Amino acid sequence: MTGVDTLAPKVAFATVFEAIPVGLAVVDAKRRIVLMNAAFHTLLGLNPERFPFGSKIEDLVRAAALPGIAGSGDPEAQVMAVMTADHGKPGRLCRGTFAGRDFDLYNTPLADGGYIVSAMEITGRMVAPAEAEGALAQTATALAALRLGLAIFNPQGALLLSNPRFAELMDLPAERVTAGFLLRHMLDLMETREAFSGQDGAAFVASLRETGRSRRGTAWRRRGGGRLVDVMCDPLAGGGWAITVNDVTALATAEDEARRRARLLDSILLAVPHGICVYGPDRRVSMFNQTYQDVMAGAPLRIGDHLTTVIRRRAEAGEYGAGAPNEIFEQQMGFDISRTQSRRRVRPNGSAIDVRTVPLPDGGHISVVTDISALVQAEAEARRRVEEMAVMLDSLHHGILLWDADRRLIASNRMASHLYDLPPDLLIAGRREAEVVDVLLREGHLGTEEAASASIEALLMRDRSMSHEQEIRTASGRVLAIRSNPAPAGGWVSTIVDTTKAQAAEAELRQAKLVAEAANAAKSRFLATMSHELRTPLNVIIGFSEALLRHVGQSSATPASVADLADFGSQINAAGKQLLALINTILDVARIETGRFEPGDEVVDVAQVVRRAVRQTESAALAAEIALDCRLPDDLPWVRADERRLLQVLSQLLSNAVKFTEAGGSVTVEVALAADGDLRLRVADTGIGIPEAELERVFEPFIQLDNTLSRRYGGTGLGLYTARAIVAAQGGEITLASQLGTGTIVEISIPARRVVQ
Numbered sequence: 001m002t003g004v005d006t007l008a009p010k011v012a013f014a015t016v017f018e019a020i021p022v023g024l025a026v027v028d029a030k031r032r033i034v035l036m037n038a039a040f041h042t043l044l045g046l047n048p049e050r051f052p053f054g055s056k057i058e059d060l061v062r063a064a065a066l067p068g069i070a071g072s073g074d075p076e077a078q079v080m081a082v083m084t085a086d087h088g089k090p091g092r093l094c095r096g097t098f099a100g101r102d103f104d105l106y107n108t109p110l111a112d113g114g115y116i117v118s119a120m121e122i123t124g125r126m127v128a129p130a131e132a133e134g135a136l137a138q139t140a141t142a143l144a145a146l147r148l149g150l151a152i153f154n155p156q157g158a159l160l161l162s163n164p165r166f167a168e169l170m171d172l173p174a175e176r177v178t179a180g181f182l183l184r185h186m187l188d189l190m191e192t193r194e195a196f197s198g199q200d201g202a203a204f205v206a207s208l209r210e211t212g213r214s215r216r217g218t219a220w221r222r223r224g225g226g227r228l229v230d231v232m233c234d235p236l237a238g239g240g241w242a243i244t245v246n247d248v249t250a251l252a253t254a255e256d257e258a259r260r261r262a263r264l265l266d267s268i269l270l271a272v273p274h275g276i277c278v279y280g281p282d283r284r285v286s287m288f289n290q291t292y293q294d295v296m297a298g299a300p301l302r303i304g305d306h307l308t309t310v311i312r313r314r315a316e317a318g319e320y321g322a323g324a325p326n327e328i329f330e331q332q333m334g335f336d337i338s339r340t341q342s343r344r345r346v347r348p349n350g351s352a353i354d355v356r357t358v359p360l361p362d363g364g365h366i367s368v369v370t371d372i373s374a375l376v377q378a379e380a381e382a383r384r385r386v387e388e389m390a391v392m393l394d395s396l397h398h399g400i401l402l403w404d405a406d407r408r409l410i411a412s413n414r415m416a417s418h419l420y421d422l423p424p425d426l427l428i429a430g431r432r433e434a435e436v437v438d439v440l441l442r443e444g445h446l447g448t449e450e451a452a453s454a455s456i457e458a459l460l461m462r463d464r465s466m467s468h469e470q471e472i473r474t475a476s477g478r479v480l481a482i483r484s485n486p487a488p489a490g491g492w493v494s495t496i497v498d499t500t501k502a503q504a505a506e507a508e509l510r511q512a513k514l515v516a517e518a519a520n521a522a523k524s525r526f527l528a529t530m531s532h533e534l535r536t537p538l539n540v541i542i543g544f545s546e547a548l549l550r551h552v553g554q555s556s557a558t559p560a561s562v563a564d565l566a567d568f569g570s571q572i573n574a575a576g577k578q579l580l581a582l583i584n585t586i587l588d589v590a591r592i593e594t595g596r597f598e599p600g601d602e603v604v605d606v607a608q609v610v611r612r613a614v615r616q617t618e619s620a621a622l623a624a625e626i627a628l629d630c631r632l633p634d635d636l637p638w639v640r641a642d643e644r645r646l647l648q649v650l651s652q653l654l655s656n657a658v659k660f661t662e663a664g665g666s667v668t669v670e671v672a673l674a675a676d677g678d679l680r681l682r683v684a685d686t687g688i689g690i691p692e693a694e695l696e697r698v699f700e701p702f703i704q705l706d707n708t709l710s711r712r713y714g715g716t717g718l719g720l721y722t723a724r725a726i727v728a729a730q731g732g733e734i735t736l737a738s739q740l741g742t743g744t745i746v747e748i749s750i751p752a753r754r755v756v757q
Helices: 003-019 038-044 057-065 075-084 129-145 164-169 183-192 198-210 249-271 290-295 307-316 325-333 373-395 414-420 433-442 449-460 500-553 559-594 606-623 643-659 707-713 719-729
Strands: 023-027 033-036 091-098 101-109 115-121 149-153 159-162 217-222 228-235 241-247 275-279 285-288 341-346 352-359 365-371 399-403 409-412 468-473 479-486 492-498 602-604 627-631 638-641 666-673 679-685 733-739 743-750
Touching: 023 038, 023 057, 038 115, 057 075, 149 164, 164 241, 183 198, 198 217, 249 290, 275 290, 290 365, 307 325, 352 373, 373 409, 399 414, 414 492, 433 449, 500 559, 602 643, 606 627, 606 643, 606 666, 606 679, 638 643, 643 666, 643 679, 643 719, 643 743, 719 733
Parallel strands: 627 666
Antiparallel strands: 023 033, 023 115, 091 101, 101 115, 149 159, 149 241, 217 228, 228 241, 275 285, 275 365, 341 352, 352 365, 399 409, 399 492, 468 479, 479 492, 602 638, 666 679, 679 743, 733 743
């Protein structure tokens, strides 16, 4: 019979034990409890959870002796007395009192070396007959309700007791199966019953007849209607015999179903593309499928091989890689197979496998191996492509951010971190867009929190299925153009371009364009102005020369006419000098712009040069009703410079000061030696002044502040330009300070290295 079949009678016996009011405990040959009913726990006051099946009988006896069930005295001595008693003979083990009740413990030996301990209450020195009858009645009731057929025969083969289920399952008339019915008569009767007719029935009865009373035997019989009966014969200690009969039809059906499922499982194991090897609780191979052999070709395996043998054999064959076999063996044995494990490795034949171990409830485990060579190759190819893509992305001069549909970062290049001035470990895969935006805000790349809150909210809610463009200025001043384009998988790609230099270049181009346009306009104005400036002395020269010719053509000349001729000549001379000065100024500008301006280098008396410049301007100042004041200290040093050019600069500055000062104002010239050794020449006026924004523009060539001034004051617009160039060419510096409506101060600084002490 199968293990399922032999288990049913044991379950039935356990049911009987639970129903019997007498305390029963079954102990095996190893002195371990294999069965104990509830009455035993109750009578002796024991906790059933403390003594599960498999507990030592010694522990149970000790737990009973401690409260005094075995009487007074040393509990350990009582335990020793019980444990050393001869359990191979029936008899009373001890008598004791517990909780006001008296008990007897009896020993009944079993054929396999075990024994049964019976606990019976004998309060009042003996059990009352009524209680005994009640216990017997309860036992009879329990036997009658038992679904298991049970019959007990004495050593002479006479029936002592049986339950109705026994006669039913054995297909015997109930009225015949009574006390005293001999076993051999029962077998004779069975041979006459239709249920046991035929060859199978005769063989079944013969097997029961041949089964000796001194050994256990089992037999089974399939009766009409498909009912399957299992019969178990067990010898009793006193020479008697017990027969238990069980209807195992349902169990047999379940067993057939289990076999069918097992065959189905076998076919599934053969069909799955994974190798499966099962190890039992003893760590020995219990089964494996063909796929396992195919995947692990070259690593032989046999049913019954121990796990240590398999691992050591494979370690020596290099299955786990190169190295000392003993070390590899220890490493492999160190894995905890009581929990699920997953590992990958490459076999000696070059194939890659995935190995997974899963623990089983019985203490064993399953090893599942899968050939993943193609997968490993695909992963390697994918990694190679990813590395190539990373190299390509890192080679770009633009920042790249790839996002998925859940607004999580998938990949980025180093340039993105660089452009945002962020650490490289921030823009890593898995970061949410909100986290990155929060960091950009904290770093000041999106403006202040108050100003950026609305734009950030719009950014996080933006529809990424459409393209977007925006521009931000980072905290470091870098201008970034960010473009977002949707990706096929639902995410998007952000491209970041540094447009700082491009915008600066564009701004420079715009400024250059404005400067060029301004220069062109200035040159146009200069030509117009120069035409006017040149026309004025030329008109004088032409007009007075014509008058001179007319006067010379007259027949006589008078003293008055001689004076006129002198005046004509003087006017012509002055106009010629004015024209020459204009031409020289134009030539100076040409030399300056071509880099061919080379001033002289001589020792110059600065005080004398200043006085000459003041004398040249006195008449114009007097005519304009402007006070001209010259302040020169007596101990002024000389300087190395171009005297003519220095005079030209001072005359130009004084001329401008007088020109742009209203009547009643003043112009002051001062010269002093500074503490750092530089010589400072200052021209200050109380004129109309210059707007602060125009202070640098007045030094540009052909520039006049506006047309109104041009028309009112005249001039070529080259004076200050040439003055700065002349001073700079001699190592000096000219600066301008002015306030609109209050006047202007122009200062020339000659460096100490050119001062002659």
